[in-house]
Amino acid sequence: MVQSESPTGSTPQGQAAARPAVVRKPLPTAEIVKRVDYTHDLWSIWLKPDLPHPFTFKAGQYCTIGVDTVERAYSIVSAPHEPLIELFIELVPQGELTPRLYELKVGDKVTFRPSAKGVFVFNSKFTNHFMASTVTGVVPFVSIVRDALHKGLKGYEGHRLYIIEGASYWDEFAYDKELSAVAREFPTHFSFVASVSRPNEEKNREWKGEKGRVNMLAEKYIEQYKLDTASTLVYACGHPGMIEDVKARLLPKGFKLTEERFWKE
Numbered sequence: 001m002v003q004s005e006s007p008t009g010s011t012p013q014g015q016a017a018a019r020p021a022v023v024r025k026p027l028p029t030a031e032i033v034k035r036v037d038y039t040h041d042l043w044s045i046w047l048k049p050d051l052p053h054p055f056t057f058k059a060g061q062y063c064t065i066g067v068d069t070v071e072r073a074y075s076i077v078s079a080p081h082e083p084l085i086e087l088f089i090e091l092v093p094q095g096e097l098t099p100r101l102y103e104l105k106v107g108d109k110v111t112f113r114p115s116a117k118g119v120f121v122f123n124s125k126f127t128n129h130f131m132a133s134t135v136t137g138v139v140p141f142v143s144i145v146r147d148a149l150h151k152g153l154k155g156y157e158g159h160r161l162y163i164i165e166g167a168s169y170w171d172e173f174a175y176d177k178e179l180s181a182v183a184r185e186f187p188t189h190f191s192f193v194a195s196v197s198r199p200n201e202e203k204n205r206e207w208k209g210e211k212g213r214v215n216m217l218a219e220k221y222i223e224q225y226k227l228d229t230a231s232t233l234v235y236a237c238g239h240p241g242m243i244e245d246v247k248a249r250l251l252p253k254g255f256k257l258t259e260e261r262f263w264k265e
């Protein structure tokens with residue numbers, strides 16, 4: 001729909017000339033070509049943007065999608081070389097956009113801003129990259145890992161990525177198999193730890209992996225990996241509470257940190 005902020009047409013006699021009409025171009029759209037649901041409130045979609053030019057971005061950046069006039073930022077799971085834009089979304093039941101996104105199926109369209117944004121990208125000035133995330137906060141790290149693999153690890157020589165992801169339940173990880181497989185195949189470049197924060201709940205009965213909140217585990221793993229402040233950049237993404245706590249624990253020790261908060265508390 002073309003929206004017009006002021007009326008067009010002839011000026012009635014005796015009235016000041018109407019300001020020129022401001023005609024907003026409709027936003028581009030993207031079609032949902034695939035959808036995978038992991039839990040009742042977590043799912044991924046794959047978008048095919050309808051743009052006159054290729055959609056370019058750096059691994060770790062986000063795109064802006066919407067339904068009607070409600071728009072929100074979503075970090076991109078896919079790496080820049082992939083033909084589709086993959087997003088991993090959490091339903092916020094009281095939210096404005098996600099309940100609408102949740103209703104969409106393959107073939108439906110969302111609005112899609114034509115430029116990617118964000119500075120939460122791989123920083124090659126550091127050799128050690130400690131990447132802490134909660135649930136969907138793992139998204140930028142998946143994109144960075146996929147990009148590194150696509151480049152045959154060119155540009156990543158001497159770098160090591162330590163990814164840690166936390167969730168309440170094991171079925172919220174979604175990308176854990178992919179990241180575990182990469183860590184097994186390229187142990188000199190990647191490590192991956194998934195941790196459930198509610199290990200005693202029935203749903204996590206079978207869970208054999210790490211237990212506890214990411215913020216509590218950050219110090220443990222930084223120590224275990226023997227990471228020093230000069231060579232390490234800490235990336236924290238997702239839940240603002242986790243980010244605040246990781247900062248409170250690691251900044252006084254001298255670590256440098258970059259963050260991407262998914263919402264305000």
Ligand SMILES: Cc1cc2nc3c(=O)[nH]c(=O)nc-3n(C[C@H](O)[C@H](O)[C@H](O)COP(=O)(O)OP(=O)(O)OC[C@H]3O[C@@H](n4cnc5c(N)ncnc54)[C@H](O)[C@@H]3O)c2cc1C
Nearest residue numbers: 072073074075088089090092095096097098136262263264
């Ligand atoms: C740079 C950036 C990247 C992002 N990437 C992702 C992503 O990859 N996947 C993703 O699912 N979301 C991502 N988000 C969050 C996303 O932009 C929306 O804020 C989120 O989907 C909720 O939108 P909504 O309109 O449904 O809720 P809103 O109407 O915006 O929010 C309703 C209320 O819920 C709170 N809230 C928002 N999100 C959450 C949440 N996840 N958990 C609990 N409370 C919340 C808000 O603070 C507000 O009080 C990102 C945000 C930013 C800024």
